Amino acid sequence: MSKTDIGIDLGTANTVITLGKKGVVLSEPSAIAYHTHTKEVLAVGKRAYQMIGKTPDYIEVIRPLSGGVISDDRMTQYMIREFILQVTGHRLTKPRIIICVPSFITDVEKRAVVEAAMSAGSRKAYLIDEPIAALIGAGVNIGKARGNMVVDIGGGTTDVAIVSMNGIVTSHSVRAAGNTLDQAIIRYMQTKYKLLIGERTAERLKIEMTNLYDPRADVTSWVKGRNLVSGLPEMQEISELEIFEAVEDVIADIIEAIKTVLEETPPELVGDIYENGVLMAGGGAMLGGLRKLVERTLQVKCVVAKDAIHCVAKGTAIAFRKMDTLLDGFENIAVYQFK
Numbered sequence: 593m594s595k596t597d598i599g600i601d602l603g604t605a606n607t608v609i610t611l612g613k614k615g616v617v618l619s620e621p622s623a624i625a626y627h628t629h630t631k632e633v634l635a636v637g638k639r640a641y642q643m644i645g646k647t648p649d650y651i652e653v654i655r656p657l658s659g660g661v662i663s664d665d666r667m668t669q670y671m672i673r674e675f676i677l678q679v680t681g682h683r684l685t686k687p688r689i690i691i692c693v694p695s696f697i698t699d700v701e702k703r704a705v706v707e708a709a710m711s712a713g714s715r716k717a718y719l720i721d722e723p724i725a726a727l728i729g730a731g732v733n734i735g736k737a738r739g740n741m742v743v744d745i746g747g748g749t750t751d752v753a754i755v756s757m758n759g760i761v762t763s764h765s766v767r768a769a770g771n772t773l774d775q776a777i778i779r780y781m782q783t784k785y786k787l788l789i790g791e792r793t794a795e796r797l798k799i800e801m802t803n804l805y806d807p808r809a810d811v812t813s814w815v816k817g818r819n820l821v822s823g824l825p826e827m828q829e830i831s832e833l834e835i836f837e838a839v840e841d842v843i844a845d846i847i848e849a850i851k852t853v854l855e856e857t858p859p860e861l862v863g864d865i866y867e868n869g870v871l872m873a874g875g876g877a878m879l880g881g882l883r884k885l886v887e888r889t890l891q892v893k894c895v896v897a898k899d900a901i902h903c904v905a906k907g908t909a910i911a912f913r914k915m916d917t918l919l920d921g922f923e924n925i926a927v928y929q930f931k
């Protein structure tokens with residue numbers, strides 16, 4: 593592994609970068625702000641994210657990925673280049689890059705990711721399946737003939753997969769994830785209180801107020817928004833129980849996706865999952881009470897990965913070491929190579 597090797601978890605909500613043996617060196621929202629007339633980029637990452645919902649007409653903030661895949665090639669390339677520049681300090685490092693991609697993306701979408709990496713000056717780009725990266729990032733040995741299950745709840749998608757002998761055996765992906773939860777909270781506030789709240793407020797409520805296991809009516813928080821009838825600013829008190837009501841359908845879709853994968857998995861491997869438990873990764877894994885809810889609903893042990901939001905990126909860094917083993921022909925880890 594070289595000190596210029598770069599691992600990238602290019603996510604719908606966040607981009608996380610690792611550099612050589614240093615580990616995670618950048619973790620920023622996948623967002624970009626640009627001038628709508630001149631198309632000039634004004635801010636990337638955290639600075640762009642802070643502008644969401646607060647810009648004048650001539651500035652737009654976009655998220656260049658949607659549902660785990662690139663929706664705006666040019667802006668994604670720009671964003672990756674900027675982030676790499678931030679971590680390396682200069683452009684001409686010609687690093688090797690591993691980027692992780694959701695297990696369901698098409699070859700065309702893979703190519704778009706690789707082109708984004710190449711445009712950042714990479715000398716070789718490799719892609720690794722996200723579930724594989726999440727498991728190795730959490731320190732799981734996936735080389736054995738043994739079933740390992742991972743549920744990666746990101747911003748755009750929830751990816752559920754069973755991995756054995758370094759490869760994906762069964763997988764399923766749904767759009768029910770962090771952003772859908774935020775949108776569900778926005779809709780709930782509109783319907784119940786005629787209160788319009790912004791995306792960032794909804795995300796804060798989700799992070800601070802979600803309790804999926806034993807939500808209470810007497811645990812509350814105040815929310816600011818605009819009353820849709822009067823058009824005036826308003827404060828509203830909202831309880832854990834109400835947040836639970838707002839998000840329960842989305843959570844049901846996530847649990848259904850886990851169930852689907854368990855149903856489609858060969859029985860020997862399912863047996864391993866009941867013994868090993870399910871690893872939960874991604875920012876959504878930290879949703880209050882989710883782990884206990886999954887355990888109660890599916891009667892299977894669950895573990896939330898340490899540093900769940902960086903787990904996939906850490907896996908890409910570890911994959912550089914595994915890749916050398918791959919080249920020796922000892923392992924068959926699912927890394928695709930592009931020159």
Ligand SMILES: Nc1ncnc2c1ncn2[C@@H]1O[C@H](COP(=O)(O)OP(=O)(O)OP(=O)(O)O)[C@@H](O)[C@H]1O
Binds near residue numbers: 602604605659746878
């Ligand atoms: N403590 C928390 N509790 C609940 N949700 C959280 C928490 N912290 C972050 N999140 C949510 O996690 C999501 C981002 O997770 P992550 O960075 O793993 O996604 P991503 O990799 O960008 O997305 P994807 O994998 O879908 O492309 C956001 O929706 C964010 O609101």
